[in-house]
Amino acid sequence: MLKVLTFITGPLQVCTYLVYCDQSKEAALIDPGDADSEILKILEEYELKPKFILGTHGHPDHILGVEYFRQGLKVPFFLHQQDEIFFQDPKNFIEFKSWGFPPNPRADAVFTDGTRFTLGEEELHVLHTPGHSPGSSCFYSPKASIIFTGDTLFVGAVGRADLPGGNFSQMLNSIQEKLLTLPDHTVVYPGHDYGPKPTSTIGEERRFNPYLS
Numbered sequence: 001m002l003k004v005l006t007f008i009t010g011p012l013q014v015c016t017y018l019v020y021c022d023q024s025k026e027a028a029l030i031d032p033g034d035a036d037s038e039i040l041k042i043l044e045e046y047e048l049k050p051k052f053i054l055g056t057h058g059h060p061d062h063i064l065g066v067e068y069f070r071q072g073l074k075v076p077f078f079l080h081q082q083d084e085i086f087f088q089d090p091k092n093f094i095e096f097k098s099w100g101f102p103p104n105p106r107a108d109a110v111f112t113d114g115t116r117f118t119l120g121e122e123e124l125h126v127l128h129t130p131g132h133s134p135g136s137s138c139f140y141s142p143k144a145s146i147i148f149t150g151d152t153l154f155v156g157a158v159g160r161a162d163l164p165g166g167n168f169s170q171m172l173n174s175i176q177e178k179l180l181t182l183p184d185h186t187v188v189y190p191g192h193d194y195g196p197k198p199t200s201t202i203g204e205e206r207r208f209n210p211y212l213s
Contacts, residue, residue, distance in 0.1 A: 002122045002144040009033035012061040024120025029053045032065030056150025057136040058083030060101035076108035083135030092164045127178045131171020132159035146187045155195025158211045
């Protein structure tokens with residue numbers, strides 16, 4: 001069974017998720033928004049075995065802590081191939097640089113739509129959901145009925161699309177075609193805690209999210 005621990009990290013208050021299989025103890029770290037020693041303590045306390053770091057997208061607030069954890073845990077960092085290419089281009093990073101962010105860490109490997117990451121007997125499936133950024137992706141566990149939506153879908157809201165590489169209509173299309181087709185009881189873990197509660201479900205978002213009506 002997959003377990004999820006949530007940490008709020010970084011200057012823009014990113015929801016960082018530590019996801020692990022409670023049988024094998026294999027773990028993944030999703031969207032490390034900054035260095036956080038508390039996450040390392042939890043990994044040790046729970047006797048978890050980190051396998052990889054996953055980025056839902058290449059905006060630097062979500063991957064600012066990658067190098068800290070990559071060095072500390074000795075595990076690879078994965079990002080969608082489109083965001084790895086797009087945000088390594090300096091002209092696409094100018095706005096984030098003006099906010100004070102350092103250049104993005106290079107990914108050790110890239111994923112695409114349909115890639116699967118295994119944690120013991122559990123799997124996370126990549127759903128490519130472009131719009132917030134070219135490579136924005138969600139990580140879905142059909143078995144556990146949970147999905148990590150990054151900045152594509154929030155509780156009661158959707159992501160912005162006014163940053164480099166963003167496309168609002170494309171993002172709404174991604175949500176309609178890739179996310180709202182999932183079972184209603186699928187639990188949504190968003191990239192920021194902007195809503196009235198930290199998590200939601202696909203059914204709730206379909207019925208009550210004002211951007212999706």
